[in-house]
Amino acid sequence: MKISDKDIEIGIDIGTSKTCCLIAEIKSEEESNKILGVGNAPSQGIKKGSIIHRDKVMESIEIAVREAELMSGIKVNRATVSISGNHIRGINTQGAIAIQKAASSNVPMEQEITQSDVSRVLELAKAVSLPIDREILHILPQEYLIDTMDSIKDPVGMSGRRLEAKVHLITMAATTAKNLVNCVHELAIDVEGLVFQGLASSIATLDSDEKDMGVAVIDIGAGTTDVTVFYDGGIRHSAVVDVGANTVTNDIAVMLQIGMDDAEQIKMKYASAKASMSSTELEFDLPVKNGGIARKVSEHELSRYVEARMIELIQLVGREISRAGINEQLTYGVVLTGGGAMLRNLVPLAQEKFNLPVRIGQHKNFSGAVDIASTADFTAAIGLTQWNSVTRDMVMKDMTVTPIGKAVTNIKDWVRGLFT
Ligand SMILES: Nc1ncnc2c1ncn2[C@@H]1O[C@H](COP(=O)(O)OP(=O)(O)OP(=O)(O)O)[C@@H](O)[C@H]1O
Numbered sequence: 001m002k003i004s005d006k007d008i009e010i011g012i013d014i015g016t017s018k019t020c021c022l023i024a025e026i027k028s029e030e031e032s033n034k035i036l037g038v039g040n041a042p043s044q045g046i047k048k049g050s051i052i053h054r055d056k057v058m059e060s061i062e063i064a065v066r067e068a069e070l071m072s073g074i075k076v077n078r079a080t081v082s083i084s085g086n087h088i089r090g091i092n093t094q095g096a097i098a099i100q101k102a103a104s105s106n107v108p109m110e111q112e113i114t115q116s117d118v119s120r121v122l123e124l125a126k127a128v129s130l131p132i133d134r135e136i137l138h139i140l141p142q143e144y145l146i147d148t149m150d151s152i153k154d155p156v157g158m159s160g161r162r163l164e165a166k167v168h169l170i171t172m173a174a175t176t177a178k179n180l181v182n183c184v185h186e187l188a189i190d191v192e193g194l195v196f197q198g199l200a201s202s203i204a205t206l207d208s209d210e211k212d213m214g215v216a217v218i219d220i221g222a223g224t225t226d227v228t229v230f231y232d233g234g235i236r237h238s239a240v241v242d243v244g245a246n247t248v249t250n251d252i253a254v255m256l257q258i259g260m261d262d263a264e265q266i267k268m269k270y271a272s273a274k275a276s277m278s279s280t281e282l283e284f285d286l287p288v289k290n291g292g293i294a295r296k297v298s299e300h301e302l303s304r305y306v307e308a309r310m311i312e313l314i315q316l317v318g319r320e321i322s323r324a325g326i327n328e329q330l331t332y333g334v335v336l337t338g339g340g341a342m343l344r345n346l347v348p349l350a351q352e353k354f355n356l357p358v359r360i361g362q363h364k365n366f367s368g369a370v371d372i373a374s375t376a377d378f379t380a381a382i383g384l385t386q387w388n389s390v391t392r393d394m395v396m397k398d399m400t401v402t403p404i405g406k407a408v409t410n411i412k413d414w415v416r417g418l419f420t
């Protein structure tokens with residue numbers, strides 16, 4: 001069967017440890033989404049979301065893209081790209097307008113709210129003064145208020161005198177974003193949208209019930225951890241914590257006096273996030289280099305250090321979650337995703353420390369090459385392919401004159417889209 005080009009969505013997730021290109025067929029009925037191609041390359045030249053070596057970043061993207069092209073038989077000439085890093089900030093703002101009377105009428109009656117009223121109120125809500133070099137990445141409506149009525153999702157067609165919008169803004173460092181987008185452009189790929197990685201992971205893993213009843217998505221990457229808190233269908237808080245799963249690898253390398261590659265292997269094979277759930281009896285051999293002495297370490301001893309670091313990360317994340325001010329209402333608790341979520345026994349540790357239900361987030365409703373992209377480190381790439389269908393957003397509306405301007409979408413679409 002021939003796949004229509006308009007159903008094809010391409011995501012490029014450029015992470016600290018790996019770059020992933022994912023090509024999927026996205027249909028409006030979620031059931032029929034299909035992964036057609038996956039390409040993966042170890043990331044080089046990215047550190048905590050920022051480019052430190054441009055050529056290496058481009059090389060990683062190219063390898064991932066070519067692999068996905070080969071698998072799917074589809075040429076990648078456009079993509080939705082992820083962005084993360086400690087330059088990302090989330091803030092809540094609001095704006096209010098009086099609903100204009102029809103020109104011919106001087107009767108003080110309530111007016112019907114139009115799409116242009118909604119655009120106007122959102123323009124006001126986003127008019128915060130940002131420091132130089134910061135730009136708005138996403139404008140995400142939380143709720144609208146008409147006169148004294150609150151919690152309105154779509155005010156168009158309703159009547160009132162005053163319209164207020166509460167929104168969550170995600171801002172970023174413009175230079176970091178431009179450099180990232182330029183790398184992709186140089187490979188002759190149009191950037192259709194730039195999406196906060198934590199938001200992309202949320203799209204792939206959450207259903208609307210969870211977003212309504214309260215949930216926090218924690219994407220534990222190699223370099224950073226993205227936090228996104230949802231309640232009542234909207235985002236209440238978003239942040240990037242400057243600690244990722246590579247910190248654990250680093251700790252192991254220092255503690256055991258071994259190289260990072262060996263430490264990474266040991267972490268995957270023997271580490272547990274809860275030391276009490278690992279054995280003092282089970283020992284593993286440390287790599288012997290240059291005629292050194294053979295050494296053994298128990299899984300329990302290794303895990304004690306790992307647990308301490310994970311508790312620190314959980315505390316940092318917990319601080320961010322509490323900034324959303326809805327701790328009591330996180331009915332669905334915490335969803336862990338990203339490669340770091342695969343650390344053995346992290347779920348019971350997180351459950352104990354957050355005192356909330358915790359689950360591992362995986363993508364839903366995809367068929368096709370799911371085996372290759374089934375683990376938690378692929379959720380951001382998968383979410384990127386769902387971005388256009390799930391939520392339309394005003395991605396960098398203000399940057400139309402820059403090379404990133406290609407990532408602009410229509411204001412009407414995103415206003416309508418978020419709550420659908
Ligand atoms: N099975 C596993 N057990 C423990 N840790 C794992 C496992 N698999 C992957 N990881 C860790 O997950 C991290 C990589 O996660 P991921 O691929 O999500 O990062 P990234 O997207 O490249 O980074 P970032 O999002 O920070 O830019 C690495 O630190 C890796 O050690």
Ligand SMILES: [Mg+2]
Pocket residue numbers: 015016197220221222338380
């Ligand atoms: Mg990542």
